[in-house]
Amino acid sequence: MPTSTESSLLPPDLVTRLERLELVTRKIFRGRLKGERRSRRKGQSIEFADFRNYVPGDDIRMIDWNLYARLEKLILKLFLEEEDLHFYSLIDASPSMDFGEPAKLQYAKQLAAALGFIGLIRADRVKIETLGQNPQHRSSALRGRRSVWRMIEQLETIHANEMVTLADGIKNFCLRNRGQGIVVLLSDLLEKTGYESALRYLLSQRMDVYVIHVLSQEELEPEITGDLKLVDCEDADIAEISTSAPLLARYKKTLAAFVSGAQEFCTKRGMNYILVNNQVPVYEFVSSYLRRKGLVR
Amino acid sequence: MFPDLFRNTLTPLQWTLVALVPPAILALYFLKLKRQPLEVPSTYLWHKSIEDLHVNSLWQRLRKSLLLFLQLLIVFLAIGALLRPGWKSTALEGNRFILLIDNSASMSSIDVEGSRLARAKRLANDIIKKFERDTEAMLVTFAGRPRVVQEFTDNHSLLKQRLDTIQPTAESTELLEALQLADGLANPARIAIEEDGKEYEMTEPLPATVYILSDGRFRKVENFSLGNLQPRFLPIGTPAAENFAVTALSTRRHETRIEERQAFGRILNATGKEAVVTAELFLNGEFLDAKAIKLPAGESSPVLFPLENPQPGSLELRLALAGQRDDLNLDNIGYAAIEPATTGRVLVVSPGNPWLEYVFSTERIRQLATVEFSRPDVLGLEDYRKAVESGLYDLVIFDRCRPAAMPRANTVFFGTLPPSDAWQQMAIQRIEAPLILDWHRSHPVMANVELEAIRIWETAILPMPPGALSLIDAQDGPIAAIAPREQYQDIVLGFATTIDGAEGEGSNTTWPIQNSFPVFWMNTIEYLAGKSEETGVVVHRPGEAVEFAVPQAPEKLNVVAPDGKQWTVHRGKHNLYSFLETGTPGIYEARLANKVVRRIAVNLFDRQESEIRLTQRTTTQDGKEITEITPLEIGFVEVKGMPDWRPTRRELWPWLLCAALAVLGIEWYIYNRRIYL
Known part of the structure; x- marks a missing residue:
């Protein structure tokens, strides 16, 4: 996979490490194709799961004849079903994501690439979408290790120029994708109309929702001085401030309230909320934060 | 309005520059208020954050301007400091000053904080601090002799620097020379031209104020006209100072026991009450003797120590003060040198005189001096000249002969007159068979000398040079006399023991067969050749050559x-x-x-310096008795002491400057930590 290894989104050392991981979901989804995923549903694989009595209509190939010889009872031997998983990365590509070093959008793309890579190598169906994507334009699902380069290509075409509200973006996503699976929303949630109504759209889908709240170091710990005219990059709104310690303290307090509000909103509704600073290395975030949250193992 | 409240320190141009600073700060502030635009991802959180802070917008504006206010406050504090506000000052008159600082021995007294000299320096420093920018001043110290520490300058920091270098001395005080020096240097650019024997001043002499910082312990200054100098006397010290001092120490041979010496000391009690002090005598650092002496208030008492066969060395008389207050330590030790007990050297130049030879061969004379005899022809030899020029002999006796020049020694001319002009000024009158009328019985040389029974055949009547004292008077005038010459004494006897007559040499007097003859020579040897046994007669004072x-x-x-x-x-x-x-x-x-x-x-031995109490006098003014420090007398001018004169202003500028620095610190902190009220 020369493309993936050369991409800045998936550096080779990251690829090596990610190969050990796989995506997990707590919910039971019916995959469309057999995948490499051990489903919680019983099915056909070589991995033994359980025994149960035969009832008419069962596949007689599953009957454990050795048990029948010993007990003279028809006992079915159940194996774990291996199936594929739908994994969606929903990236907020609004101009506000173009801030920070690295830019929040770049960070979000790296995360999406990493998670997508894990999905692809485990034969899951991976879809990369952005909030500003046309509702009619369905992006094709990627599957298999060979699709990694296509995923990277797709990610690299994403730029922070989509002027769409969070609510509209998610609504359109839900219209496009009615299936089940894992959806990871990568956004800064800086939406003046609020993120709540937008996230509610996701709840309506039977999806395992991960909200990864990407914020830059400059937003978490602003280092600005003097009398400033802050200009909003999306709507050119202006806020005049004179920096001072109380103001900065108040900003941090407001930010903390905003973050805890989002976390509470998500947790109450069964969504997973994870705040990430763009300074945290991608692999560390995936292997540590997301593993703790149960998205990968 | 308040002429003394502020003191100008800057020129108009400098003030203009300073006045431009506050408008400059305001201008910079308003320039700074043009907010820098900064693009951010979202103003969402910032709007939420400043919502509360916008509640009181006027207070907000004030808070925003806090740094401006602090900066303006710093500038105004600095300007205030530059104005040098202060109060309670005594104005200095004139702009040329001479500071005469006494650094004599008495200024080492510690009756004031530090010492009198330290206080004088502090006072002088205060005076310098009060100078205007263009004030010129000169620093002169005076003790035994005046020293110019710093000539006229308007560099006040240099003056302070030079002031610090003034050190105390152990010298006595002489103000006259210092005043003459100050007068001379006060107008160094003065030009005088002489025309027809008269001197005309080409430039008007500039007046100068002379501050005399002294304890006033010196003689009054006579024969000095202050002229353009305005004297101010700032007395340093207190009338309650107490001091004990050794004011004399000398040694001499015991009157009767020749092997014994005596040490004479004098102790002064310069306090207001009677005291008993112990005087301790040390020789080469070893304790010899001690005596307790009762000293009446303000008086001195003698103290006598016998010294048996003392070793040559340094003799010290120290005062042991048991808990008594003593403000001046410098005069608590007196020194005397004990030279080896040498006998005097006497040269007798005589054509041959058995009487003298007989007299000088006694044991008693041998104890006092070594006597050498020479013939008159020795007078022409180089050896003789060298010997007498180097002061080898204490006494040279010329018997019927005389040298070409007077030797550097005491002399006795026996039957001749000295070659010096003083003795040769008039024709010598010779008389025969003089009648001795009287002799100087109280003079040491004539002690116990009885001349009633002697007969003299022929003698010269002596011409008496200035300062001469007649020892023996005959009816026509003195026939024996003693006269001083530099540090020496010359005794001249108009008659000799023998006389050259027609029949050859014959006896001229019956004196040699009288008892008085050896007694006279004995006295002469003791008086003129035994003087080296006495020490401490001439006092060498510190600082003197x-x-x-x-x-x-x-x-x-x-x-x-x-x-x-x-x-x-x-x-x-x-x-x-x-x-x-x-x-x-x-x-x-x-x-x-x-x-x-x-x-x-070398000893201080100066009662004026040891009497360290400031003298006071009581005068009646408007029917009231006023006690004041005795004024200085300079020429015919009385310069009153100003003991309470304080040139120091209570200056506010250091506090203003500190406040400005503190505000600067607060401003820095607020700016860096972005703290607002």
């Missing part, structure tokens, strides 16, 4: 001061050695190849 002679008169020798410093001294005129570095009281040793050849004691 010392002249001394040593036997053999080497070309140079080393002088070791009491503090261990060494100087090489070269032989000068008349084979005398002159030494100037006598700043410290104590014994100075003249050494030749590490052998002490002469000791010189």
Whole structure:
């Protein structure tokens, strides 16, 4: 996979490490194709799961004849079903994501690439979408290790120029994708109309929702001085401030309230909320934060 | 309105520049208020954050301007400091000052904080601080002699720097020379031209104010006109100062026991009450004797110690004060040098005189002096000339002969007159068979000399030079006399023992067969050749030049001061050695190849310096009695003391400057930590 290894989104050392991981979901989804995923549903694989009595209509190939010889009872031997998983990365590509070093959008793309890579190598169906994507334009699902380069290509075409509200973006996503699976929303949630109504759209889908709240170091710990005219990059709104310690303290307090509000909103509704600073290395975030949250193992 | 409240420190141009600073700060502030635009991802959180802070917008504006206010406050505090506000000051008149600072021995007294000199320096420093920018001043110290510490300058920091270098001395005080020096230097650019024998001043002499910082312990200054100098006397010290001092120490041979010496000291009680002090005598640092002396208030008492066969060395008389207050330590020790007990050297130049030979062969004379006899033809020899010029002899007796020049020794001219002009000024009258009328019985030379029974055949009537004292009077005038010459004494006897007559040499007088003859010579030897046994008669004071002679008169020798410093001294005129570095009281040793050849004691021994109490006088003014510090008398001018005069202003500028620095610190902190109220 020369493309993936050369991409800045998936550096080779990251690829090596990610190969050990796989995506997990707590919910039971019916995959469309057999995948490499051990489903919680019983099915056909070589991995033994359980025994149960035969009832008419069962596949007689599953009957454990050795048990029948010993007990003279028809006992079915159940194996774990291996199936594929739908994994969606929903990236907020609004101009506000173009801030920070690295830019929040770049960070979000790296995360999406990493998670997508894990999905692809485990034969899951991976879809990369952005909030500003046309509702009619369905992006094709990627599957298999060979699709990694296509995923990277797709990610690299994403730029922070989509002027769409969070609510509209998610609504359109839900219209496009009615299936089940894992959806990871990568956004800064800086939406003046609020993120709540937008996230509610996701709840309506039977999806395992991960909200990864990407914020830059400059937003978490602003280092600005003097009398400033802050200009909003999306709507050119202006806020005049004179920096001072109380103001900065108040900003941090407001930010903390905003973050805890989002976390509470998500947790109450069964969504997973994870705040990430763009300074945290991608692999560390995936292997540590997301593993703790149960998205990968 | 408040002429003394502020003091101008800047020129108009500098003030203009300073006045431009606040508008500049305001201008910069308003320039700074043009907010810098900064693009952010979202103003969402910022709007939420500043919502509360916008509640009181006026207060917000004030808070935003806090740094501006602090900066303006710093500038105004600095301007306030530059105005040098202060109060309670005494104005200095004029802009030319001479500070005469007394650094004599009495200024080392510690009756005021530090010492009197330290206080004088502080006061002088305060005066300098009060100077205007263009004020010129000069620093002069005065003790034994005046020293210019700093000539006229308007560099006040240099003046302060030079003021710090003033050190105390152990010298006595002489104000006159300092005033003359100050007068001379006050107008250095003065030009005078002489025309027809009269002197005309080409430039008007500039007046100067002279501040005399002293304890006033010196003689009144006579024959000095202050002229353009305005004197101000700032007395330093207190009338309640207390001091004990050794004011004299000398040694001499015991009157009757020839092997014994005596040390005479004098102790002064310069306090207001009677006291008993212990005087301790040390020889070369070893304790010899001690005596307790009762001293009436303000008086001095003698103290006498017998010294049996003392070793040569330095004799010290120290005061042991048991808990008594003593504000001046410098005068608590008196020094005297004890030279080796040498006998005097006497040269008798005579064509042959058995009577003299007989008299000088007695044991008693031999104890006092070594007597050498020479013929008159020795007078023409180089050896003789060298010997008498180097002061080898204490006494030279010329019997019926006389040298070409007077020797550097005491002399007795027996039957001849000295060659000096003083004795040769008039024709010599010779008389026969003089009738002795009287003799000077109280003079040491004539002690116990009875001349009633003697007969003289022929004698000369002596011409009396100035200062001469008649020893024997005959009916026509003196026939024996003694006269001083520099540090020597010359005795002249108009008659000899023998006379050359027609029949040859014959007896001229019956005196040699009388008892009075050996008694007279004995007295003469004791008086003129035994003087080296006495020490401490001539007092050498610190700072004064010392002249001394040593036997053999080497070309140079080393002088070791009491503090261990060494100087090489070269032989000068008349084979005398002159030494100037006598700043410290104590014994100075003249050494030749590490052998002490002469000791010189340098002592303060100045009652004026030891009486450290400031003198006061009581006058009646408007029917009220007023006690005041005795004024200085300079010429015919009385300069009143101003003990309460304080030039120091209570200056506010250091506090203003500190406040400005503190505000600067607060501003810095607020700016860096972005703290707003």
